[in-house]
Amino acid sequence: MNTEEKSDSPLKQKLRNVIFGTETPEGKRFDIILMICIVLSVVLIFIDTIEHINEQYGQLISIAEWSFTVLFTVEYILRLYCSLNRLHYARSFFGVVDLVSILPSYLGLIFPGANVALALRVLRLFRVFRVLKLLRYLSDGHLLLKAMVQSSRKVFMFFFSVSLIIMVLSVIMYVVEGPNNGFTSIPKSMYWTVVTITTVGYGDITPQTPLGQGIAALTMLIGYSIIAIPTGILTAEISHEMVRTRDLRKCSNCGKKGHDNDAEYCNHCGSELEKL
Amino acid sequence: MNTEEKSDSPLKQKLRNVIFGTETPEGKRFDIILMICIVLSVVLIFIDTIEHINEQYGQLISIAEWSFTVLFTVEYILRLYCSLNRLHYARSFFGVVDLVSILPSYLGLIFPGANVALALRVLRLFRVFRVLKLLRYLSDGHLLLKAMVQSSRKVFMFFFSVSLIIMVLSVIMYVVEGPNNGFTSIPKSMYWTVVTITTVGYGDITPQTPLGQGIAALTMLIGYSIIAIPTGILTAEISHEMVRTRDLRKCSNCGKKGHDNDAEYCNHCGSELEKL
Amino acid sequence: MNTEEKSDSPLKQKLRNVIFGTETPEGKRFDIILMICIVLSVVLIFIDTIEHINEQYGQLISIAEWSFTVLFTVEYILRLYCSLNRLHYARSFFGVVDLVSILPSYLGLIFPGANVALALRVLRLFRVFRVLKLLRYLSDGHLLLKAMVQSSRKVFMFFFSVSLIIMVLSVIMYVVEGPNNGFTSIPKSMYWTVVTITTVGYGDITPQTPLGQGIAALTMLIGYSIIAIPTGILTAEISHEMVRTRDLRKCSNCGKKGHDNDAEYCNHCGSELEKL
């Protein structure tokens, strides 16, 4: 990269360090300020949907909205300008997110109308995903992701069997309770079964017949016990991952392995360990 | 098996490869198409119970239903025809499922009537279990099953004590709250206790008296803490199973054991490992 | 014991083998029959509380009740008669349970009256605890109990901090929501907090103010995350217990340790292992 940077104007390099840099102090400062702006803009969109707030501060919020939109537009242009490979950035996940999250406001001008506004509100939400940039400062995500990928097949197996159980139970409940007790259709009965087996239990649909209540109780106990399976799978994977990562930390001096993730010095020869 | 196959007509062998084969490409293709048909037919049965859909598209759905039934009938006959041991297939789990899942439609012609239709809807659901054939493509199920069998006795122990707790609590609540507050009988009170201890909490029956609410709070905390026990049991078993399966993976070249489930090459001598 | 048995009449010995014996076939048979009687008698008491059943079959049930009571009385007398140490049995847990579970019916004759009947119904429930005798046939309970005792202090720690959190949250919610929104008093607010933090969520009391709903959401997320702690503690203990019990299984021939709980032969020398 250094070689390429040489070919750039010093301004561009400065900008790149500020905007894309995550190690340099000004890079960090920029990220933090940007994060605050994103969170603020999202909060604005959210509270703007509260009626009496919209009535009172509608004007202020829309002004703030626009200033944020302009800000993010400028940021996007600068990113495009100072990125080493513009197409690559424009196509990257964050590049798309950055673009999609500023478009709505402008689209709102071209196509006015309430029904459009609704759709745009969803698009605007993409701004939230910019917060993902915070992830750059977190390493543990990798371990979790690894564990989840490792256990994904087992978890799929689990959800496959759960959905079979749900289907069977919902048909039984539909037959037992019938449309008069709220189980108007099998899909509705499936909704009830999911609400019950996940132990959410809204209570908007509840079994009325003694037999139905018995089956419901059974359903709950099933849900109560199978909740253990994904936990078991993931826990086993995570602890395995943790042991492995710990083994990966090898002291460069004495070669001792198996240091804790938070260990800074080798507990055998005392020489410093490289960060995870 | 090869010896027996020789005595078959080439058509029969071809068919067998397509219908029963899971390794051959055409076998895979056949399974996938079949799966889609099954899922579609099940979805049809389910949405058919939604009134306004039944009113509008009732005709179409019943036509589709019939075509699926014919399709599955043909499949069943072909399976019977080309299976090496017909009686064995006819008696096998999937053989019975295949038969039971096509019968209802025909029974519907012989015995018409709404009350029959209801019973048939349940039988038709058997079609769902054909999806279980997918399991042939998943290996992790074995590990899970092993762990669950291993922990079954402990889990039974757990449910035995839980049911005792439920019985005691439901009698206490029945005495404390009484019929006027919805606890009309001990079985009903047991229903409430299960709803509470599994943290489902419909809210269709809730304690009204301060004492009742106190006991309810206690019940919740009990449920909250004992939810940990099955998880603990299963997790311990699964992680133990995982370690064991990992130990089973032995490099055929250098004999090193303890390879990860996703490892493809021996991390000691680099020779390829056989798949799990 | 044999020495003492000699001094007994052969009938007494025979009886003892039947009633107290758990290994002898007739002992097992007796236990199973007794179990069925106990379960039936408990079921009777339970369904007797369902009004329309009580109205229709009240006579039958009370007759059945009495016959069970007589049966259990005879059993109790026989146990007293043939036990080696009568006082010891009479004072033992099951001795007391046996007595307390037959008394109510007789007390019902001496002190008639509805208010007494209610109290007696609870006492009668003691019959349930006789089912605990089944535990004699289960060994895994020991491991679970060990793990729970091991982790009891940690779990107490946990519930201590949880109750602190509950107290703080319930006061805050009481102040925020106030009596008008159902939080009529701090104890009631505590009831709501427990309902929420254990993810039961009846919905009989729900926050109405935006601030209250915000705090409620926070409460749920707290409950959602701290649910992990007891699970973590217990899982760690159980898996530790399992490893230890596995280490305890030592081959009597080659001395190899660490056999699985379900292993029947030593995987090192092939000689049979003693059961757990």
Added chain:
Amino acid sequence: MNTEEKSDSPLKQKLRNVIFGTETPEGKRFDIILMICIVLSVVLIFIDTIEHINEQYGQLISIAEWSFTVLFTVEYILRLYCSLNRLHYARSFFGVVDLVSILPSYLGLIFPGANVALALRVLRLFRVFRVLKLLRYLSDGHLLLKAMVQSSRKVFMFFFSVSLIIMVLSVIMYVVEGPNNGFTSIPKSMYWTVVTITTVGYGDITPQTPLGQGIAALTMLIGYSIIAIPTGILTAEISHEMVRTRDLRKCSNCGKKGHDNDAEYCNHCGSELEKL
């Protein structure tokens, strides 16, 4: 400390042993009595909010309140008097707690008025935190705390992604269900999403449209499965901590490590082990 103590009056030393001592019998006795007083005073504040109790026993309670307040005041003064370093105690966590928990009653005299009383009720609650002094008698808290600190970053990661999921889902539900079905605003929709994803499920807001119910079912299954993640993380950490603490227990005689937390004698040489 002994050196300083010499400079103290014997009374002061005696007092210090009683008030601050945790090993001496009178120190323990003092702590237990104090604990009972604290718990009683808190219970008083709580039940005092129940209307009919307040009406009947308001007088008694306020008297009891005042006697407790005086008692705690005396205790606070004594603590100040006999502490080796007064400023240090006054600034310590418990010092502040002790002060803040007695102030409200006095403030109530200076500034009367209902609106003040409410605020004071919250402050009075600080008395609860004095119960934390019990922690001095528990050691396992340390292990738990360690594990939680260890896993804090991973758990933060988890809550970060969960909050993202919540935001996305709540916007979708707001668009799908709309204000007419109770999803009056995105914040309200977020409240619903939290209620659903944590499997609390009050049922005060429930999806009405089929599409909404489908998304809700999805939300529940998500919540049902991600509940496994924090459990997995914490369990892995706790079991790792347990193994480590076990390794820390080293026999002073033969040097064997890896003794259980409840082991009292070295299982290798039989010499006594120091308590954890």
